[in-house]
Amino acid sequence: MPDTLPDEIKTLVDEVLAGKARSVARAMSLAEGRSEQSEALMAELHRHAGRAHIVGLTGVPGAGKSTMVAALTRELRKRELSVGIIAIDPSSPFSGGAILGDRVRMTGFAEDDGVFIRSMATRGALGGLARASLDTVDVLDAAGFDIVLIETVGVGQDEVDIVQAAHTVVVVSAPGLGDEIQAIKAGVLEIADIHVVSKCDKPDAPRTVQDLQGMLHLGRPGKGDKDWATPVVPTSAETGEGIEDLVAKIIAHYDHLENSGEMEVRKRQILEMRIIKTAEDILRDRLMRERAGKLQGLLEKAYQRDMDVRAAARDLLGVVTELKRKGGADEP
C-alpha cells in the first residue's frame, strides 16, 4: 500500500481484504459516495479486485427476482461459494430510502459469514446510481466473495446498464404477466446470457419457456458472443426445481468466458462503462455545486426567455470545466 494512504483507510483496506463484515459494510458506504476518503479507498481496493465472478440478475416487476436470488444463494452456498449481493431497490424520491430494503426473504442468511447483502436505493440526491453500485461491486470483489450478484428491476436505463456491467447476465421471466409488462420484458430479454423462467409450477409456464426458446432460435442480436448458446432454465422456488441447473449454467458461462477469451472483452467493456459513468458523476457533482452560484443567473435569463436552455447549459459548463482539481479527490 502507498505510504500516503491515511492510517484509517489502510486499516479499513486490510479489514476488507480479510473479509470482515462490518468493515465491508463501512467500505461500501464510502464507495457509494465520492469523498476524499472514498477516493483513497477505491484507488487501493481496485488493485485487489478482479477475481470475483460478477453475475447480474434482472427481470420485470413481478418476475420473482428476489425469490430467485435467495434460492440461488442457497445453492451457491451448498457448493461452498461465498456470495456478495447488491440489490438495487425502488425507493422513495423524497425519503431516498430503499423500499424493499429489509429484504425479508433473505434473513435466512443472517448468521452466514459467506453471504453479504446490501440494498441500494434507486434514487439518490445526485443520481449516479450506476457509478455508485458498480463501485460497491469492487468492495465485495476485493473482500474475496467468489460470486458478486447484482440484482435490479429491468426497467429504466440505469438499472439495465448496471446489470449489463456483469460478466454473466441472468434474466428472470415469469409466466402470465400483463401486456405492458410483456412489452417491457422484450427490452430486457436481449441482454441475457442465461434465461430463467420462474414459477414453473404454474400451468402457463411451458408456454413461456417455449416462447423464449423460439425467440433464441430466431437469433440473438447484438451481444456478439456466437459461441455461447443461451440456455433457458425452468425453475420453481416452491419445489426447488431447476436451481441446481441454474447454478451449473452460471458456472459453465464463467468457464466459457475464461476459455474463449470473451472475459477480457467483457472486462474491458465494463471498465469503459465505469470510467465514463464515473466521469459523468464527477461532472454532475460539479454542476450541482454551481446551483447556488452561476446557475441562478442563467436560470433567470432562461426564465425570462432571454436565453435558451442549451445556451444556458453551455455557459454553465464553461464555468464548471474551468474548475481545477485540487489534490487527489475531485473537490469533494
Next chain:
Amino acid sequence: MPDTLPDEIKTLVDEVLAGKARSVARAMSLAEGRSEQSEALMAELHRHAGRAHIVGLTGVPGAGKSTMVAALTRELRKRELSVGIIAIDPSSPFSGGAILGDRVRMTGFAEDDGVFIRSMATRGALGGLARASLDTVDVLDAAGFDIVLIETVGVGQDEVDIVQAAHTVVVVSAPGLGDEIQAIKAGVLEIADIHVVSKCDKPDAPRTVQDLQGMLHLGRPGKGDKDWATPVVPTSAETGEGIEDLVAKIIAHYDHLENSGEMEVRKRQILEMRIIKTAEDILRDRLMRERAGKLQGLLEKAYQRDMDVRAAARDLLGVVTELKRKGGADEP
C-alpha cells in the same frame, strides 16, 4: 427572428408556430438530437414556448396509463383543448426502437389535427432521455398545443425525472397488482398532484382508493405546496366514469398554480433541471467522442490495474474539458 438563422430553420420555425403537423414532427426529431440545426431551432422555439399546460402522467407497469391517456385526450378534445402527447416507451437496448411505438390504442385520433402523438424510446445510444424528451415538449408548446401530456412508466430515475418536469403530475394506480409492483408504486405516489385509480369496475378498487386517501391523510412529504389538497379520482376506461372529473381536477390544479404563485416556482425548478440535464448531455457527448482517443489508453491502464477507475475518469475529464466550443453548437 435573428437574421443569422438559416433559412431552412426559419421556415421550419414558422411552420411549427403555425402548428403544421409534418413540421412539428420534423422539429421534434431535430429536438431529440443536438446537431447545429437542432441548436438553432431550439434557441428560437424557446422564445415562443411557455404557454402550454404541461401534464405528466405516470404509474407502474400495468396501471393502465396508455388507456388513461386515450380517455383523457378524448375528454380534453370535447372541451376543445388541443393535446400534444409524448409517450416514453420501453425499448430494446439493441434495436433502440420503442416497443409500444405504434400506440394502437391512440389510432382513433389519426384524423384529428388537435392531437399530436409522439412515441420516444427509453434507450438511445447516448442516454440523455430526459434532456431529449423535455426539448420535444418545447416544440409542442411552441406549436400552440393547450395541453402537453408526457407519459412515462414510473420505474427508473430518468422516467420519474421526466414526469416531474411537468406543471401537474398525475399518478395512475390500478387495483390488485403484485407485491413488487406495489413496492415500486410507493416511490411514485409521492410525486402526485392528482391521483387517479384506474379499472374501478374491479371489485378491489374501493380499497385502492381508500389506501391512497389514507396515505394522503397521513401527510404528503416534500412537495411543499401546502395549499393544494391532492385529490383521488376513481375512473373506469370501460364505463368512462371519472374521466370528466379528472379533466376538471387537472384544470383546477392549473388554476391553483397560476393563482398561488406556485407556477413560477415550478417553472424555475423545471428550467433548472433542464439546464443541468442538458449540460450533462453535452458532456456525455464529449466523453463518448473520446472513446476512440484518450479513453483507450486509460482503459488499458485500468485493466492492468495500474490506475483505478476514478483516476481514469478524472484524467478523461481533464482532456474533455479542455475542448473549446466552436461556433454556436457544441461540436455536433
